[in-house]
Amino acid sequence: MLELLDSCDSRRFRASKMQINPSFYTSSFMAVAAVATASPSSLIYTRPSSRSGGRIPGSARRTTALVMAAGNGGGRTMPHVLTVAGSDSGAGAGIQADIKACGALGAYCSSVITAVTAQNTVGVQGVHPVPEAFVAEQLRSVLSDMAVDVVKTGMLPSVGIIKVLCRSLQEFPVKALVVDPVMVSTSGDMLAGPSTLSGYRDELFAMADIVTPNLKEASALLGGMSLRTVSDMCSAAKSIHNLGPRNVLVKGGHLPGSSEATDVFFDGENYHVIRGSHVNTRNTHGTGCTLASCIAAELAKGSPMLQAVQRAKTFVESALDYSKDILIGNGPQGPLDHLFDLNTHAHTAGARSFDAKDLFLYAVTDSGMNRKWGRSIVDAVKASIEGGATIVQLRDKEAETRDFIEAANACLEICRSNGVPLLINDRVDVALACDADGVHVGQSDMPARVARSILGPQKIIGVSCKTAAQAAQAWADGADYIGCGGVFPTTTKANNLTVGLDGLKAVCLASKVPVVAIGGISAANAGSVLEISVPSLKGVAVVSALFDRECIGTEARRLKSILMDTSSHAKLSV
Ligand SMILES: Cc1ncc(COP(=O)(O)OP(=O)(O)O)c(N)n1
Numbered sequence: 001m002l003e004l005l006d007s008c009d010s011r012r013f014r015a016s017k018m019q020i021n022p023s024f025y026t027s028s029f030m031a032v033a034a035v036a037t038a039s040p041s042s043l044i045y046t047r048p049s050s051r052s053g054g055r056i057p058g059s060a061r062r063t064t065a066l067v068m069a070a071g072n073g074g075g076r077t078m079p080h081v082l083t084v085a086g087s088d089s090g091a092g093a094g095i096q097a098d099i100k101a102c103g104a105l106g107a108y109c110s111s112v113i114t115a116v117t118a119q120n121t122v123g124v125q126g127v128h129p130v131p132e133a134f135v136a137e138q139l140r141s142v143l144s145d146m147a148v149d150v151v152k153t154g155m156l157p158s159v160g161i162i163k164v165l166c167r168s169l170q171e172f173p174v175k176a177l178v179v180d181p182v183m184v185s186t187s188g189d190m191l192a193g194p195s196t197l198s199g200y201r202d203e204l205f206a207m208a209d210i211v212t213p214n215l216k217e218a219s220a221l222l223g224g225m226s227l228r229t230v231s232d233m234c235s236a237a238k239s240i241h242n243l244g245p246r247n248v249l250v251k252g253g254h255l256p257g258s259s260e261a262t263d264v265f266f267d268g269e270n271y272h273v274i275r276g277s278h279v280n281t282r283n284t285h286g287t288g289c290t291l292a293s294c295i296a297a298e299l300a301k302g303s304p305m306l307q308a309v310q311r312a313k314t315f316v317e318s319a320l321d322y323s324k325d326i327l328i329g330n331g332p333q334g335p336l337d338h339l340f341d342l343n344t345h346a347h348t349a350g351a352r353s354f355d356a357k358d359l360f361l362y363a364v365t366d367s368g369m370n371r372k373w374g375r376s377i378v379d380a381v382k383a384s385i386e387g388g389a390t391i392v393q394l395r396d397k398e399a400e401t402r403d404f405i406e407a408a409n410a411c412l413e414i415c416r417s418n419g420v421p422l423l424i425n426d427r428v429d430v431a432l433a434c435d436a437d438g439v440h441v442g443q444s445d446m447p448a449r450v451a452r453s454i455l456g457p458q459k460i461i462g463v464s465c466k467t468a469a470q471a472a473q474a475w476a477d478g479a480d481y482i483g484c485g486g487v488f489p490t491t492t493k494a495n496n497l498t499v500g501l502d503g504l505k506a507v508c509l510a511s512k513v514p515v516v517a518i519g520g521i522s523a524a525n526a527g528s529v530l531e532i533s534v535p536s537l538k539g540v541a542v543v544s545a546l547f548d549r550e551c552i553g554t555e556a557r558r559l560k561s562i563l564m565d566t567s568s569h570a571k572l573s574v
């Protein structure tokens with residue numbers, strides 16, 4: 001697998017199509033080490049090419065020889081993917097997704113940018129292609145210097161850029177080429193004109209080790225062929241294979257009438273139907289780029305093709321599952337968290353533990369109501385949790401500090417044993433004294449910024465907001481969530497302005513942190529609150545609907561079931 005060339009040797013070599021070999025790295029590393037020890041200044045190493053016309057340019061060989069002569073030849077190599085794709089300012093797809101996906105799988109990822117897009121979770125607002133000559137320059141910079149194993153392509157906005165890439169790959173061969181024929185974004189915006197179809201078909205596919213179209217792209221490549229079933233996908237995979245790539249993966253996504261995410265892989269001889277579970281989430285932006293990058297990373301690590309595809313699919317499924325509730329942006333398509341494995345460990349290592357799902361049914365206590373019904377605060381909190389409350393706030397405007405701390409300690413015991421966070425209304429001192437999970441502060445209480453500096457990064461801080469400007473300030477101050485209301489008129493809080501469902505919606509749309517609605521909410525109107533259907537709205541907070549009722553547990557159960565029904569019928573991401 002390894003060829004040694006004299007540094008002055010100008011021989012060109014032409015290698016036959018290379019099989020991806022898992023032992024490649026080990027063997028090349030050992031051979032390099034041997035060479036470095038034997039005769040460091042006069043020999044260089046190179047690897048055979050998978051591409052026709054493969055050669056190592058003299059300048060690159062000389063550079064390698066110099067590096068080895070300088071004593072760096074025995075360093076550790078990394079599997080290396082070069083992504084040639086567009087930049088996504090929202091970082092859910094494109095170059096940014098590729099770099100994160102490769103990093104997550106342990107591959108180094110260099111990048112050649114073909115276009116700069118202005119993009120977010122709503123859609124694509126602008127596309128600015130990079131001039132062909134500058135794409136060529138970027139390619140030369142990376143490929144002439146770095147040992148790239150696999151090139152992965154994403155957005156190639158013109159035939160000219162496709163041609164530039166093909167020329168570069170002829171000059172600087174790599175182990176494998178993964179082509180994701182990106183044409184339309186998940187939001188439906190065009191990223192490459194129809195003229196690029198001929199570039200893919202006539203130029204790039206013949207060089208590709210795998211092409212990974214989704215149903216729309218496969219259909220476009222085949223002149224508008226209708227693709228509805230797995231059998232259609234098999235026919236499409238065969239037709240695309242006839243265009244030149246060695247392998248084809250047609251991604252079925254969520255096929256009509258199926259609860260699975262089904263893909264078809266064709267290697268020119270056999271079809272493999274790869275089934276995965278469909279994850280119900282808005283956070284699917286960039287899954288195509290991620291899948292192709294993962295395939296590239298696995299190939300760079302030495303996996304055989306089918307195994308690379310299977311591992312990539314497993315990674316995407318795990319990332320979708322982990323990211324299904326993440327709130328980034330207000331548009332219909334949010335991004336994945338590619339670094340979920342890292343972040344899972346970060347949580348256990350002490351990062352903030354707030355989970356927006358906890359806001360679903362938020363019980364806010366009221367000392368006056370407890371007195372009226374002859375209940376202790378501890379019994380009231382216990383009953384609300386038994387009924388399904390997901391977070392509790394102790395709100396007591398009258399208690400002496402000492403009594404408040406005592407009550408908070410007792411409630412904390414119940415909350416902790418049920419895995420329900422306990423927050424303290426207004427009183428940062430009480431929260432600190434009993435080590436509660438956090439505080440909720442209003443616009444005239446201690447500023448959230450100050451509370452954050454006192455409580456540290458791990459405590460939960462909620463802030464009451466009635467306007468978009470207040471929501472922006474709360475986020476800037478380090479709030480974890482905001483409480484917005486009163487949504488409906490209420491007698492629980494005197495002189496409180498009602499913002500209505502429209503006001504709630506405006507704040508939710510503006511908020512960069514999760515929102516819980518509060519004020520006059522009960523079983524009669526809780527459904528209408530969730531139905532405003534803005535992703536940042538994560539639940540409702542109630543006082544009288546629980547604590548001014550005879551049976552707190554029954555009321556909590558009723559509310560919870562209404563919230564769950566509404567969120568599942570409206571497919572809300574709460
Ligand atoms: C979840 C939640 N949202 C809003 C409020 C109101 O807090 P604030 O504005 O501080 O008013 P008081 O509760 O102090 O009367 C809240 N408590 N909880």
Ligand SMILES: Cc1ncsc1CCOP(=O)(O)O
Pocket residue numbers: 485486487489490491492493496518519520521541542543544545
């Ligand atoms: C504390 C608070 N903040 C805004 S409205 C409100 C009172 C909510 O109480 P209820 O759920 O009984 O209307």
